[in-house]
Amino acid sequence: QIPTGVLADTLGPRRVVTAGAGLAGIGSALFGLAPDLSVAVAGRVLVGLGVSVFFICLLKVAADSFSERRFATASGVAVFAGNVGAVLAGAPLAWLVLHGAWRAVFVAVGMLLLVLALAAWRHVPEPAARDPACSRPMDWRRALWGVARTAAIWPAVAAMMTAGATYSTFVALWAVPYLVQVRGMSAGVAAGHTSLALASFAVTSLVVGTVSDRLGRRRPILIGGLAINAVCWLAFLADRAMPLVVSYTLFAVLGAAATSFTLLWACAKDACPLQFAGMSTSMVNAGQFLGVGVLQPVFGWILDRGWQGASRDGMRLYSPADFHLGISVLLACTVAGLMFSFLIRESARGPNLAASRQP
Structure with missing residues (x-):
């Protein structure tokens, strides 16, 4: 989580989300196509690394894009969306897995994540576009300390x-x-x-x-x-x-x-x-x-x-x-x-x- 925060503040959430979604997409597809356990484990590791950056980058975007009076509201919307997505996705995915289509599910999710990576690169705002202070080079070690x-x-x-x-x-x-x-x-x-x-x-x-x-x-x-x-x-x-x-x-x-x-x-x-x-x-x-x-x-x-x-x-x-x-x-x-x-x-x-x- 802390490395994600450092990357979001130094590279910007657009680059981090794009890389995370791309990594998760590759990992999900790799898991769905895995011929053995070791490849499947590697795919799941990539998925875990990729999706771990999303929430902190979302909070970073909210901080950069909204006034102080709206940050808690924006973070609340993020929590709501995450929970609703988890609930709505559970039943359909469980049905598909039970009917023997689990490999296709993970490959399809991987493709969707790659599409989302492209969308993130195009649409996630950069901090410098909102706050001139964010455009200055940052010594991340000093900043984290x-x-x-x-x-x-x-x-x-x-x-x-x-x-x-x-x-x-x-x-x-x-x-x-x-x-x-x-x-x-x-x-x-x-x-x-x-x-x-x-x-x-x-x-x-x-x-x-x-x-x-x-x-x-x-x-x-x-x-x-x-x-x-x-x-x-x-x-x-x-x-x-x-x-x-x-x-x-x-x-x-x-x-x-x-x-x-x-x-x-x-x-x-x-x-x-x-x-x-x-x-x-x-x-x-x-x-x-x-x-x-x-x-x-x-x-x-x-x-x-x-x-x-x-x-x-x-x-x-x-x-x-x-x-x-x-x-x-x-x-x-x-x-x-x-x-x-x-x-x-x-x-x-x-x-x-x-x-x-x-x-």
């Missing part, structure tokens, strides 16, 4: 690494086992809960960014959302029966409240000079990846540590107490992120004192 030395950015990084990682840790991996084994739901009903959380997250991301930009504030919305998240984790820890209407509502609220952490990208961008928007937002994004990378295995370690040997259909069965201990870790991280949020300073460059640039 300057961003890292900006004290105002680190509370946002810490909040993303702790509270910002809890939602993905739970909903993406451990929510379904929890609902099946602790709440006695079927796998289909449990998956419906996570789908509702994802939909709630996607839709609310549009609202949170817009409200933040119109109010000219980041921190109150962030603090309020994380506080609601903490209450949701407490509800999961309750040893009471949970009717379906209550559990669905809880997951909807969890997804909606989690969108507050999307404002941390705006907090980081506001804390640093505009020409370093790629580096500043990438540091916060790296914090989330690091947090999820730690919390997911820690949650699993807690479950495995208390496992008593029971299993069903090849799946390990864990006790409610072990799940509650894992959720307690998520609660502790959310509270820690909430405390870090109080340390975030509203920047004079934020939406309250926006520059006069228009989109």
Whole structure:
């Protein structure tokens, strides 16, 4: 993530997105045509490297192309589009794979990515076209060190690494086992809960960014959302029966409240000079990846540590107490992120004192 931020700030998002889409396209086609496992793995590596640059470059384009009063709105639209795309693509791709056409799917996706690479080269704006400061040569080492030395950015990084990682840790991996084994739901009903959380997250991301930009504030919305998240984790820890209407509502609220952490990208961008928007937002994004990378295995370690040997259909069965201990870790991280949020300073460059640039 951080190398992507450096490249976006030095080479410009147009070159980086074009190269990333081209690399991902070649990798996807290579995976679809792979004659053996080693070639398939190489293709997937290329896809991973290519698509990893998109989101940070999108935030860089938003910072360069929109006024400060619209950055959180633009990033919210990006989050919404990404989640909707993931949901809409899942069912058709699964159907094609089940019907034996998986190679053709990956080759077709590769061709589409190559077309998108050409479109990116033609249409993604260069920072110099909007901001004369971005046209000057940049010493990326000095710039990155300057961003890292900006004290105002680190509370946002810490909040993303702790509270910002809890939602993905739970909903993406451990929510379904929890609902099946602790709440006695079927796998289909449990998956419906996570789908509702994802939909709630996607839709609310549009609202949170817009409200933040119109109010000219980041921190109150962030603090309020994380506080609601903490209450949701407490509800999961309750040893009471949970009717379906209550559990669905809880997951909807969890997804909606989690969108507050999307404002941390705006907090980081506001804390640093505009020409370093790629580096500043990438540091916060790296914090989330690091947090999820730690919390997911820690949650699993807690479950495995208390496992008593029971299993069903090849799946390990864990006790409610072990799940509650894992959720307690998520609660502790959310509270820690909430405390870090109080340390975030509203920047004079934020939406309250926006520059006069228009989109």
